[in-house]
Amino acid sequence: MSHDESTDGESSIRTQPRNSVFRTEDQTPYVESTIIMTTVRVVAPFILTLGLFVMFHGADSAGGGFQGGTIAGTVVLLLAFAFGIEPVRDWLNADRLLGLVAVGLLTFLGIGFGAMLFGGAFLQYNAYPYSHASKYGIELVELGIGATVAGIITGLFFLLAAGFETDEPMEDEQ
Amino acid sequence: MNELLPLLVAIPLVGAVASITLGSWSDRLAWPVTFLTMLVHVGLATAVASTVYRGGTPLATAVGGFTPPFGIELVVDGLNAAILVLVSAVAVGVLVYARRAGPHSVAFHTGYLLLVAGLSGMTITGDMFNLYVFLEITGLAAYALVATGDDGRAAVGALKYLLVGTVGASLFLIGIGYAFVATGTLNMADLAEKLATADPTLVGASFALVVTGLAVKTALFPLHTWQPEAYASAPDSVSGLIAALVSTVSAYALARVTFSVYTVDFLTSSAFAQEFLLGLAGISIVAGSLLAVMQTEIKRMLAYSSVSQFGLVVAGVAIANEAAVTGSLIHLVGHAVMKGGLFLAAGALAVVAGARTVEDYDGLGARAPLLSAAFAVLSLSMVGIPPAVGFVGKWYIALGAIQAESWPIAVVILVSTLLTLAYFLRLVERMYFRTSSDDVTSSTGTGATAVADGGDDTDDGLTRPSAGMVAVVVVAALLAVGLGPLVSTFEPLLEPTLETLLQL
Numbered sequence: 193m194s195h196d197e198s199t200d201g202e203s204s205i206r207t208q209p210r211n212s213v214f215r216t217e218d219q220t221p222y223v224e225s226t227i228i229m230t231t232v233r234v235v236a237p238f239i240l241t242l243g244l245f246v247m248f249h250g251a252d253s254a255g256g257g258f259q260g261g262t263i264a265g266t267v268v269l270l271l272a273f274a275f276g277i278e279p280v281r282d283w284l285n286a287d288r289l290l291g292l293v294a295v296g297l298l299t300f301l302g303i304g305f306g307a308m309l310f311g312g313a314f315l316q317y318n319a320y321p322y323s324h325a326s327k328y329g330i331e332l333v334e335l336g337i338g339a340t341v342a343g344i345i346t347g348l349f350f351l352l353a354a355g356f357e358t359d360e361p362m363e364d365e366q
Numbered sequence: 367m368n369e370l371l372p373l374l375v376a377i378p379l380v381g382a383v384a385s386i387t388l389g390s391w392s393d394r395l396a397w398p399v400t401f402l403t404m405l406v407h408v409g410l411a412t413a414v415a416s417t418v419y420r421g422g423t424p425l426a427t428a429v430g431g432f433t434p435p436f437g438i439e440l441v442v443d444g445l446n447a448a449i450l451v452l453v454s455a456v457a458v459g460v461l462v463y464a465r466r467a468g469p470h471s472v473a474f475h476t477g478y479l480l481l482v483a484g485l486s487g488m489t490i491t492g493d494m495f496n497l498y499v500f501l502e503i504t505g506l507a508a509y510a511l512v513a514t515g516d517d518g519r520a521a522v523g524a525l526k527y528l529l530v531g532t533v534g535a536s537l538f539l540i541g542i543g544y545a546f547v548a549t550g551t552l553n554m555a556d557l558a559e560k561l562a563t564a565d566p567t568l569v570g571a572s573f574a575l576v577v578t579g580l581a582v583k584t585a586l587f588p589l590h591t592w593q594p595e596a597y598a599s600a601p602d603s604v605s606g607l608i609a610a611l612v613s614t615v616s617a618y619a620l621a622r623v624t625f626s627v628y629t630v631d632f633l634t635s636s637a638f639a640q641e642f643l644l645g646l647a648g649i650s651i652v653a654g655s656l657l658a659v660m661q662t663e664i665k666r667m668l669a670y671s672s673v674s675q676f677g678l679v680v681a682g683v684a685i686a687n688e689a690a691v692t693g694s695l696i697h698l699v700g701h702a703v704m705k706g707g708l709f710l711a712a713g714a715l716a717v718v719a720g721a722r723t724v725e726d727y728d729g730l731g732a733r734a735p736l737l738s739a740a741f742a743v744l745s746l747s748m749v750g751i752p753p754a755v756g757f758v759g760k761w762y763i764a765l766g767a768i769q770a771e772s773w774p775i776a777v778v779i780l781v782s783t784l785l786t787l788a789y790f791l792r793l794v795e796r797m798y799f800r801t802s803s804d805d806v807t808s809s810t811g812t813g814a815t816a817v818a819d820g821g822d823d824t825d826d827g828l829t830r831p832s833a834g835m836v837a838v839v840v841v842a843a844l845l846a847v848g849l850g851p852l853v854s855t856f857e858p859l860l861e862p863t864l865e866t867l868l869q870l
Contacts, residue, residue, distance in 0.1 A: 287390070290386065290387070290390055293386075294383050294386065294387050297379065297382075297383045298383055301376060301379060301380055301383070304372070304376055305376070307430075308369075312431065313369045313372070313427065313429075313430065313431055314369070314372035314373060314376060314429070314430070315372065315429055315430040316430050316431040317430060317431075318431060319431075
């Protein structure tokens, strides 16, 4: 989870690069394309829905938080490709991503510890006094996993897109 | 107590979330949150272990109330209770050291707690697939921790570790797959029953893949290639933690899988199973020692020494009689204390004098008396001088080898002791019987800077080791000596567990 902090640090630098180490824009500048933007605008809601659909199928069929979270995470990647990485990064700053990851993990832990409050063991879904507690409990855990995975995937993407900064000069620049 | 077992994994996870969220608010909160979490963890681990040893029966629980073999089972018996306390206690010790020595980043502290969660999970799980999951969590956290060093060398070391470690974990997973095909179950106790009547070819293939996968994680020769660079390039605190725990828990997993899943019957009756393990262990003992003698950088030397010592542990597992397995467990715990202490001592000495290579150790005994004494005590304990714990572990393993009449291993253990003496005694000799060839100021200017560029980030801001750093190293040295005589009281506690494991 180291990326959240560093994305935060680098986003401020990126607006005015101090040296030419940031290569994404130097090498492949962002080109605004109506076709890509329109396509992404149409497709994105469906992909997000598919992500949620897969997440909700964690309890009773093939699916789950890991797959669903990855699919949901790709929505952000698509937006970044269509509208440029910078604006999307500003819109979805590091704190929000960190929040997503933390909320996901806390959902899982909350469900786990909550069962102990009701007198069960850790993560014992049927300790909750609701009907179908197991099913809804698993769904919630899957949603939590999905949030964490989506947050991590997106964070890793921004981190890779930012490149990295070293004190030593790169081999190709003198 | 049973229902509290999942908390051994859940508490570090809560701490990890807390340290990253509070840490993003204020950097200074990361260490206290991590420390507090570890204190709770060490309390729980100690309580679990004392219940197990006092009651003489294993604790077991089904996670979430899903009954095994379908649900995940957590089991703590005499074998892993000791490892559990070791993981928790060493993590607290290294954390105290890291308070001043660094790294200070939030990412380090979060990774630290995730690593503890993974290691605790690997230690207490009674389910093969769950073991794989925790193996991966441990691995990923360890790669990230190695990469917290802020130079290129740490990044390369971590990448190498990532590539080799992933191959190892994949082999382990394929091995589980073969066992699953043969039996249709993943619970360890259930597997042990069903593997006995399963297709021997599948079982043999599964055993070979699982052992090879875990041997990569334990860093046995010739599968150790990730290990020296990862240990040498990581920040000193991380080297101490990883060297003390990650390979140790992998070696424990190897023992657990061998005895609780494939069973001793399989090991002794099926063709080449025992020979495979013994061969791997024997080569590792000799090659690790020889490579350690050839090193000039201290941390690489210590890393190769681990290759050799884990060969010893696995040899004890392969011999599989009471004395040898007792020796393996003692040596696992003892090695973790000694090697962790040595890495931390090496880090502290590097702060004092910039000493990173064997030559830099000339005359250190006069410049840093306490740290040098602790380093010397830990070294001699590692060689196996009585009454230190290093001696006791080796003694039991050698005794087991002689009882089992496997003479080659007995000879290898003796030879390795001589080699260990060679590479540690040259350091002790340099520290106490030579004077520094050049002045205090210029000693860092000769060979050290080239290496210091690569490995250390303890030097930034620290001119001398803090009291906490020195205290942790001294406690490790005292433990290395003090645990030795305690073994005779510990041995009877282990007996009921060994009777079950070895089917005596």
